Amino acid sequence: MAKLSIPAGTRDFGPEVVRKRNYILATIRKTFELYGFQPLETPAxxxxxxxxxxxxxxxxxxxxxxxxxxxxxxxxxxxxxxxxxxxxxxxxxxKYDLTIPFARYVVMNHGKLVLPFKRYQIQPVWRGDKPQRGRYREFYQCDADVVGSNSLVNEVELLKIYDTVLTDLGMKGYQLKINNRKVLAGLAELVGRTDLMIDITIAIDKLDKIGDNGVREELAQRGLQPAEIDTVMDFIAVQGSNEEKLERLSALLANSETGLKGVEELRYVLNGKLATFNSEPLIDLTLARGLNYYTGMIVEVKAPPGVNMGSIGGGGRYDDLTGLFGLPGISGVGVSFGVDRIYDVLEELQLFPAAAQQSTQVIFFHPGEARLPEVFKYVTQVRERGIVTELFTEDIKQDKQYKYAEKRGIPFIAYVEDNAPDTIFIKNIPLKQRFTIKPEELADFAF
Amino acid sequence: MAKLSIPAGTRDFGPEVVRKRNYILATIRKTFELYGFQPLETPAxxxxxxxxxxxxxxxxxxxxxxxxxxxxxxxxxxxxxxxxxxxxxxxxxxKYDLTIPFARYVVMNHGKLVLPFKRYQIQPVWRGDKPQRGRYREFYQCDADVVGSNSLVNEVELLKIYDTVLTDLGMKGYQLKINNRKVLAGLAELVGRTDLMIDITIAIDKLDKIGDNGVREELAQRGLQPAEIDTVMDFIAVQGSNEEKLERLSALLANSETGLKGVEELRYVLNGKLATFNSEPLIDLTLARGLNYYTGMIVEVKAPPGVNMGSIGGGGRYDDLTGLFGLPGISGVGVSFGVDRIYDVLEELQLFPAAAQQSTQVIFFHPGEARLPEVFKYVTQVRERGIVTELFTEDIKQDKQYKYAEKRGIPFIAYVEDNAPDTIFIKNIPLKQRFTIKPEELADFAF
Structure with a gap:
C-alpha cells in the first residue's frame, strides 16, 4: 500500500489546533455579531x-x-x-475568495435584501498556489462587508472592529495602516500619468521590501520618466503625524479634485470625533493593496513589532463590485482577518489563554463491571453540571489509565476502589492534591 | 450576461438559516465536548x-x-x-464522508495518538448524487467516534449523546432503533445462507418501504429458497418488549455463537444499569444499515411520529476501519447526526427557540453629522455591555429608517432629536412602549 498522505498545501487540524483556531474565530464572530453583521454561508x-x-x-x-x-x-x-x-x-x-461569491449572492437576492446589508462570512477558500511556509491551498477567510451604504461611518466601524478583536485577542502593539485610493489617483494626476496609476501603486506598495532604490527602478521599468519618479518619491516621503500628513497632502493635491476627496475621506475617518482606538490608525502613503476594485479607503493590519509576519488583515471600500454581475451602483466596504497568520502571531507571543487549550476537566476510572453502574452515575451527575467529563471505558491496569489522563492533560482524576464502598477518591494532578469524599458530596465538589 | 446561479444541489445560507443551523450545530458540539470528544478537522x-x-x-x-x-x-x-x-x-x-478521512488521520497519526481516541468532526462533504428534495451535493456531517476501545460502555455513551442532544433540541418522541450486526449474521447462519448475509440484510432493511410481500420477493430475487425466506420472515416478525425480543432471539440463535454474542451485546447496552434515557432505545430486527463495515451494534434515529422524514441520525460499531489503510486491529464505534433533516424537523414542529432567530437588539438613528459623535458614543456604550447594536449609518428620512428596523426585526429603536439636547428616545416596537431617558440612564436601560 502506498504511503498515506494528504494533498500538498492542505492540513489536518488536530484537537489542540482546532480549539485554538475556534478561539480566534469565536472572538472575531462575536465582534462581527456585536456590530450587527449577519452571517452568510455560500457553497464551496x-x-x-x-x-x-x-x-x-x-x-x-x-x-x-x-x-x-x-x-x-x-x-x-x-x-x-x-x-x-x-x-x-x-x-x-x-471558491477562490469570499468576496466574489458575496457579490454574486447580493445580485441574486437583490430584490429581497434589506440595504444596507451588513454580512460576515467565515469559510474556507481554495487556491492552487505553490504551497510554502505560511501559504496553503485551503485556508479560512473571515470577512465583514457592508453593501449599499456610502457613509464613511462604516469605515470607522470596521476599523473599530479590528481594534476590538485584536484587543480582545491580547495583541498589543498591532498597527492599523490606512490610505485612500483617491489619494493615490491624485498622485497619478500629480505625476501627470493617470494612465500608469496601477503601475505606480504596485511599485510603491513594495517600498517595505525593496527600499527607495528598488521602487525607483521599478517605476522606471514601468515607464516613468526621472522627473515623474522624483514626484512619486517626494510624495511617499511625506512624514509626520496623521494631521501633518493630511495638511501636506491637501497642499500637494490642491489641483486634483479626486485627490482632495481622498484627503477629506481620510480626515473624516481619522478625526477622532466618532471613535477612539486602542491603537490609532496611521496614514501610510505607500499602502496600495493589490485588488483593483478598491476605490476609497484601504486598510491593512500589521502584527506587533518584533513579530516577523506580513499583514494579518486588510480591506477597503469598493464602489461597484456587483457591477461585475450586471448590478451597478451598489458600493461597499469590507475588512478581512487572516486567521492563519493571527494564529501564528498568538502562538509566537504565547497569547492563547489556557481556556482555549483546555478540554476534559475530569476523568473517572472504574475497577471493573461490578462498580461500573455506580461510576457511570457519578459521571452523568458531573456532566449535568456542564463540566466536561470522561469515563475511562477500559478496565485495565491503573497505570495505563494515569498515562492516558496525563497525556491528555486532564487535571482531575476520580475513581472508586473495590474495598472502599460509598467513597470517591479524587486527585488534582497539577496541584498534587488528594480528596476523599462521600457520593453525596460530589454535587458540590469544585472540579 | 447569463443568468446568475449556483451549482445544482448546493445552497446559499442566508442569515436566518445560518443562525438556526448554528443553533443545531452548537447543541451537538456542546454535548460532544461534554462527553470528552475532541474536535478534528480534515481538508476538503x-x-x-x-x-x-x-x-x-x-x-x-x-x-x-x-x-x-x-x-x-x-x-x-x-x-x-x-x-x-x-x-x-x-x-x-x-471528501465524500467524514469516516474515511478520520480513518486515514488515525493511521497517519497512529504513533502520536493517545488511545482510546474520542473525536468529533463537523464539516461539509460532497456527493454527486442527483439533487432532489432533501438531497444535496454539499451537506454537513456531524460525527462522533471512539477508536481503540472494545468496551460497550462507548455504545451506551453514544446512545446517551443522541438522547441528550435531541432532548436539548426539544424533539420529544424521537425514536432510537437499535440492532446488532452479529444478530444479523446469526440470522444468516440460521437460514443456512451465510453467503447471502448482505443480500438478506439489504432486503429486510426495506420492510418499512415495501412491506412483507416486497421483502419476500426481493429475498427470492436474491436467491433464497421459499423455506429460507420463511425463516427470515419469522425472525423479523419477533415482537414484544426489548426483554421479550432478547429472550426469543437467544432461543432462535441458540446454535449460532456469533448470533448469541450479538444478543449479549444488545442486552448489555439495553440493560438500564448504566444509563437512563428520555426515549428508551428499541430493538428493531429489520434495521441493517447499508455500510458494510459495521460489525456490532447499529443504531438509527427516527424523527417523532407524524413527521414524514427518514432517519435523522445513525451509526454503529466497526471492527477494522483502519485496516483499509493497512493498520488492522483498531476497532471503533460512532454516531452521526443528519443536520439538514434535523433542521427540517425543528422547522416543521416549530421548535427553534426565539434566541436562535434573534440578531440585532437595538438600532440607533442619528439626525445628521452634528449629533453623530454623540450617538456613536451611545452605540459604543451599549455594545460594551455585549448587546448587539447597530448604528443606522444613513442620514435619511426617518420612515426609511423605521422600515429597515422593521424588516430586520430589530425590537429596540433609539434616537436623538435636533431640538432635544441630552435626551435619548427609545421605542420597544413589539411591546409598543416609549421611553425618554437622559444619557446617564443609558448604562442601566434594560434593552
Whole structure:
C-alpha cells in the first residue's frame, strides 16, 4: 500500500489546533455579531463562469476546477490546449475568495435584501498556489462587508472592529495602516500619468521590501520618466503625524479634485470625533493593496513589532463590485482577518489563554463491571453540571489509565476502589492534591 | 450576461438559516465536548486514491474529482474511457464522508495518538448524487467516534449523546432503533445462507418501504429458497418488549455463537444499569444499515411520529476501519447526526427557540453629522455591555429608517432629536412602549 498522505498545501487540524483556531474565530464572530453583521454561508463550489475573469489571468489558473460527470471523454477530445480542456470539463470550481461569491449572492437576492446589508462570512477558500511556509491551498477567510451604504461611518466601524478583536485577542502593539485610493489617483494626476496609476501603486506598495532604490527602478521599468519618479518619491516621503500628513497632502493635491476627496475621506475617518482606538490608525502613503476594485479607503493590519509576519488583515471600500454581475451602483466596504497568520502571531507571543487549550476537566476510572453502574452515575451527575467529563471505558491496569489522563492533560482524576464502598477518591494532578469524599458530596465538589 | 446561479444541489445560507443551523450545530458540539470528544478537522480535498474503492462502485462515481494543474491535455489523450480519464486528470477529490478521512488521520497519526481516541468532526462533504428534495451535493456531517476501545460502555455513551442532544433540541418522541450486526449474521447462519448475509440484510432493511410481500420477493430475487425466506420472515416478525425480543432471539440463535454474542451485546447496552434515557432505545430486527463495515451494534434515529422524514441520525460499531489503510486491529464505534433533516424537523414542529432567530437588539438613528459623535458614543456604550447594536449609518428620512428596523426585526429603536439636547428616545416596537431617558440612564436601560 502506498504511503498515506494528504494533498500538498492542505492540513489536518488536530484537537489542540482546532480549539485554538475556534478561539480566534469565536472572538472575531462575536465582534462581527456585536456590530450587527449577519452571517452568510455560500457553497464551496461556484459555477466556473462566476469566478473566471475576476482574479486576473494568474487567478484563473489558480482556481481549482471540479470535474463534471457524464461523457467527459467526448468533450476532452475537442480541446486544443490545457485551458480549453479545463473549461470543457469543469462547470464548477472551488471558491477562490469570499468576496466574489458575496457579490454574486447580493445580485441574486437583490430584490429581497434589506440595504444596507451588513454580512460576515467565515469559510474556507481554495487556491492552487505553490504551497510554502505560511501559504496553503485551503485556508479560512473571515470577512465583514457592508453593501449599499456610502457613509464613511462604516469605515470607522470596521476599523473599530479590528481594534476590538485584536484587543480582545491580547495583541498589543498591532498597527492599523490606512490610505485612500483617491489619494493615490491624485498622485497619478500629480505625476501627470493617470494612465500608469496601477503601475505606480504596485511599485510603491513594495517600498517595505525593496527600499527607495528598488521602487525607483521599478517605476522606471514601468515607464516613468526621472522627473515623474522624483514626484512619486517626494510624495511617499511625506512624514509626520496623521494631521501633518493630511495638511501636506491637501497642499500637494490642491489641483486634483479626486485627490482632495481622498484627503477629506481620510480626515473624516481619522478625526477622532466618532471613535477612539486602542491603537490609532496611521496614514501610510505607500499602502496600495493589490485588488483593483478598491476605490476609497484601504486598510491593512500589521502584527506587533518584533513579530516577523506580513499583514494579518486588510480591506477597503469598493464602489461597484456587483457591477461585475450586471448590478451597478451598489458600493461597499469590507475588512478581512487572516486567521492563519493571527494564529501564528498568538502562538509566537504565547497569547492563547489556557481556556482555549483546555478540554476534559475530569476523568473517572472504574475497577471493573461490578462498580461500573455506580461510576457511570457519578459521571452523568458531573456532566449535568456542564463540566466536561470522561469515563475511562477500559478496565485495565491503573497505570495505563494515569498515562492516558496525563497525556491528555486532564487535571482531575476520580475513581472508586473495590474495598472502599460509598467513597470517591479524587486527585488534582497539577496541584498534587488528594480528596476523599462521600457520593453525596460530589454535587458540590469544585472540579 | 447569463443568468446568475449556483451549482445544482448546493445552497446559499442566508442569515436566518445560518443562525438556526448554528443553533443545531452548537447543541451537538456542546454535548460532544461534554462527553470528552475532541474536535478534528480534515481538508476538503483528499487524495483520490484515499477515497476510491471505499464507497462501492456507485460511490466511486459520485465522488467529486478536482482537476490537476499542469499538462492535462497530454494525459487526457491517453484515456480510453470516462473513468480512466477522471483518474488520469484528478489526483485530488472532495471528501465524500467524514469516516474515511478520520480513518486515514488515525493511521497517519497512529504513533502520536493517545488511545482510546474520542473525536468529533463537523464539516461539509460532497456527493454527486442527483439533487432532489432533501438531497444535496454539499451537506454537513456531524460525527462522533471512539477508536481503540472494545468496551460497550462507548455504545451506551453514544446512545446517551443522541438522547441528550435531541432532548436539548426539544424533539420529544424521537425514536432510537437499535440492532446488532452479529444478530444479523446469526440470522444468516440460521437460514443456512451465510453467503447471502448482505443480500438478506439489504432486503429486510426495506420492510418499512415495501412491506412483507416486497421483502419476500426481493429475498427470492436474491436467491433464497421459499423455506429460507420463511425463516427470515419469522425472525423479523419477533415482537414484544426489548426483554421479550432478547429472550426469543437467544432461543432462535441458540446454535449460532456469533448470533448469541450479538444478543449479549444488545442486552448489555439495553440493560438500564448504566444509563437512563428520555426515549428508551428499541430493538428493531429489520434495521441493517447499508455500510458494510459495521460489525456490532447499529443504531438509527427516527424523527417523532407524524413527521414524514427518514432517519435523522445513525451509526454503529466497526471492527477494522483502519485496516483499509493497512493498520488492522483498531476497532471503533460512532454516531452521526443528519443536520439538514434535523433542521427540517425543528422547522416543521416549530421548535427553534426565539434566541436562535434573534440578531440585532437595538438600532440607533442619528439626525445628521452634528449629533453623530454623540450617538456613536451611545452605540459604543451599549455594545460594551455585549448587546448587539447597530448604528443606522444613513442620514435619511426617518420612515426609511423605521422600515429597515422593521424588516430586520430589530425590537429596540433609539434616537436623538435636533431640538432635544441630552435626551435619548427609545421605542420597544413589539411591546409598543416609549421611553425618554437622559444619557446617564443609558448604562442601566434594560434593552
Amino acid at each position: 463550489m461556484e459555477n466556473t463562469s462566476t469566478l473566471l475573469g475576476k482574479y486576473g489571468e494568474e487567478g484563473d489558473r489558480l482556481i481549482f476546477k471540479v470535474l463534471d460527470n457524464g461523457d467527459i471523454l467526448g468533450r476532452a477530445q475537442q480541446a486544443k490546449d490545457n485551458r480549453e480542456l479545463s473549461l470543457l470539463l469543469c462547470e464548477k470550481s472551488l | 480535498m483528499e487524495n483520490t486514491s484515499t477515497l476510491l474503492g471505499k464507497y462501492g462502485e456507485e460511490g466511486d462515481r459520485l465522488i467529486f474529482k478536482v482537476l490537476d494543474n499542469g499538462d492535462i491535455l497530454g494525459r487526457a489523450q491517453q484515456a480510453k474511457d470516462n473513468r480512466e480519464l477522471s483518474l488520469l486528470l484528478c489526483e485530488k477529490s472532495l
